[in-house]
Amino acid sequence: MHRFRRPLTSLCALLALTPLLTGCFVSGGAEAGSSGRLRVALAVPPAQALSPLGNDATVLGKLSVAEGLTALDATGAAVPALASSWTRKDDTTWAFELRKATFHDGTEVTADAVVAALGHAAAAKVKPRVLSDVTLTARAEDADTVTITTSTPDPVLPLRLASPALGVLAAKAYAPDGTVSPVGTGTGPFKITKLNGKSTATLDRFDGYWGGRAALAGIDVTWIADGTSRANALRSGEADVAEWIPTSQAKLLADGTRHDVPxxxxxxxxxxxxxxxxxxxxxxxxxxxxxxxxxxxxxxxxxxxxxxxxxxxxxxxxxxxxxxxxxxxxxxxxxxxxxxxxxxxxxxxxxxxxxxxxxxxxxxxxxxxxxxxxxxxxxxxxxxxxxxxxxxxxxxxxxxxxxxxxxxxxxxxxxxxxxxxxxxxxxxxxxxxxxxxxxxxxxxxxxxxxxxxxxxxxxxxxxxxxxxxxxxxxxVVQGISTRVEGVVLDPRERSLITVGTRLK
CATH class of the missing domain: 3.10.105.10 (Dipeptide-binding Protein; Domain 3)
Structure with missing residues (x-):
């Protein structure tokens, strides 16, 4: 049993600046398209080696690497993810039934694994913001059922559990010193196979994903903190997707590559x-x-x-x-x-x-x-x-x-x-x-x-x-090559690449 205690004041936030270097993406233009690999330029380099317990968690969601018990649909409602269903037993008690799913390292998603992951989030030195106003107790009822109890009524608990910071990773992700690594430990359609500091990451398709086989063979990520350089990467063909295009660059993008959303x-x-x-x-x-x-x-x-x-x-x-x-x-x-x-x-x-x-x-x-x-x-x-x-x-x-x-x-x-x-x-x-x-x-x-x-x-x-x-x-202005389909334009900026994203 793990008890989630109300945290004290702490902070984690937004990060670094990395110049764009020609050829910094793993794959070149024609090769990337023919191999089915997508090249993505992200804006905020990882602060904690993509640990889900800080702001890096949003990257794991954007790239469909990690999942929580629930997710949010386009309307903002909670929908099943690793939990196939849930029931509110009383004002403070919820039961979540798990679907059959596998971590990237081949181990099974079980109630014990979910309880352990939520416990690590609660014990983090800098606690996730989503836990700032709630105390939770998680317990494994059996291999496929997790009961979560709140100290006071929490009517939006399924929404809370959709937070990227409460993504569930395999046991080997959690080190004794409190660090957490999503490399090869998530559950999403894409598996991180290599992380190069704050510069690049390589993701490959995970064929064991419970939600079906991804259309892309993989994703090659480069972090480019400078907005003009991100826009240039898209214009030059070095990137297929470039997030957060600066407004000064937005109108300079070619027709069909600029997409803005409130x-x-x-x-x-x-x-x-x-x-x-x-x-x-x-x-x-x-x-x-x-x-x-x-x-x-x-x-x-x-x-x-x-x-x-x-x-x-x-x-x-x-x-x-x-x-x-x-x-x-x-x-x-x-x-x-x-x-x-x-x-x-x-x-x-x-x-x-x-x-x-x-x-x-x-x-x-x-x-x-x-x-x-x-x-x-x-x-x-x-x-x-x-x-x-x-x-x-x-x-x-x-x-x-x-x-x-x-x-x-x-x-x-x-x-x-x-x-x-x-x-x-x-x-x-x-x-x-x-x-x-x-x-x-x-x-x-x-x-x-x-x-x-x-x-x-x-x-x-x-x-x-x-x-x-x-x-x-x-x-939000996102830069997307005309040869890419299925990139999500999300007002909440939590989703970007999904199982259905593909190259034409």
Whole structure:
């Protein structure tokens, strides 16, 4: 039996910068097509050797390497994955029946293997965000049945278990030192056979996949953090799929290769509420009043974004109809008062290079904040280089891009991980009792319509604190060669290559 305990504050995030080198893909153009291998350029190099317990987990989902008990369909509903069915026994107890499936190393997927995998997630030094607001107990009833009990009612547990961070790997994936390797240990239609640090990975088709034989013989992955280089890889024919094309490059792609979709990704200015300048609510209010996200929609995002109306944008279909007016905010200060309160202090504004638009947006925000009376100094680096300083409270603000429905497809998990006092992704370092109560109320609601209403009340409470200033709701631009079919355009950015993806 494994008990999942509520974690304390911690953080894991987004990563590095690798230049594109000609010929860096394993296969060349004609050879790749004739061999049935797909060449994919991804944006964020792995931080933890593709461990599922951090942000690398999304890569395992995008490449169809690992699976959880459940998955999400196009509507965001939970559907069977390694669990063929499930039943809610009472408010806090669920039973999951496993399908017959095999790990990439040839061992069978059993209830004991599932319980062990969930236990490793709970015991991780940095716990997955999806576990930030819940305590779970997993138990093997027999070889094919897992019972999961929650300490409080969790109406969306099947959604939670679809998180990439709760993917189930074979026993040999989990090392005694806490590291986790998906190389040859997943269950999906593609098996990782080689991982070369943060540069490349080789995936081969796994013919023992329970869901049928993949159309592709394999996938050759190269990580290219620079967005222009990713676009160039697609244009030159070195890549068949290039994710996250920068908006500055999107309109330069050939007809039929640019595909954009409204995303659940929101870019925001996150303020450090615990230390420094923005521990003062009036200065947070002044920053919020100074910042205008609409100013970056055209010049920075090239129109591939919408001005933010809150934490959730148009890709979250129910958000606008349930949005609640924000009341009780602190009042912004006149410029002279901002200057007086911040005299001798510099606002440390961070942005990271992995998404090309963020440093450009930071420059616009710097101008807006300086006009309001702040003295601003930017620090623009790879995310991994600045993360320790973010955790230590050495920045006052971060220009941040966040997929709000990434972890579970349920917005409560995002709110709890990012803004609850115990949230594991609480970059704002926010501790507010009213926020915590509003998030808890939404988490306990089982009726879908009422849950959505309570989520938006929680959004209003968060915005009241000015811990976060939403800027824009992005549209994701993916570059896909015209010789490729079946690439998934996912607003949640969890899926990309599937069992049905193929080369023409």
């Amino acid at each position: 995303s659940v990704r929101t870019d925001s200015l996150v303020l450090n509420t615990a230390d420094g300048i923005f521990a003062d609510p009036s200065l947070r209010a002044s920053a919020r009043a100074a910042v205008d996200g609409s100013a970056v929609v055209g010049p920075v995002f090239g129109g591939f974004a919408d001005p933010a109306r809150g934490l959730f944008g148009p890709a979250v279909g129910w958000a606008a109809a349930n949005r609640v007016a924000v009341t009780g905010r602190a009042q912004a200060l006149p410029v002279a008062d901002v200057q007086a309160r911040t005299q001798g202090r510099t606002l440390r504004l961070a942005a990271y290079t992995n998404r090309a638009e963020l440093p450009e947006a930071a420059t616009v925000l710097q101008q807006q904040l300086e006009k309001a009376g702040f003295t601003v100094q930017q620090d623009v680096r790879e995310y991994t280089q600045m993360e320790p300083d973010l955790l230590a409270g050495k920045y006052d603000a971060l220009v941040f891009s966040r997929v709000t429905l990434l972890d579970t497809g349920d917005a409560v998990a995002f709110l709890a991980s990012d803004f609850a006092g115990t949230g594991v992704y609480n970059i704002a370092r926010l501790h507010d009792g009213q926020v915590d109560q509003a998030i808890a109320a939404a988490a306990q609601e089982s009726d879908t319509a009422r849950r959505q209403q309570k989520i938006m009340r929680a959004e209003a409470e968060i915005l009241r604190t000015d811990a976060v200033v939403p800027l824009v709701h992005e549209k």
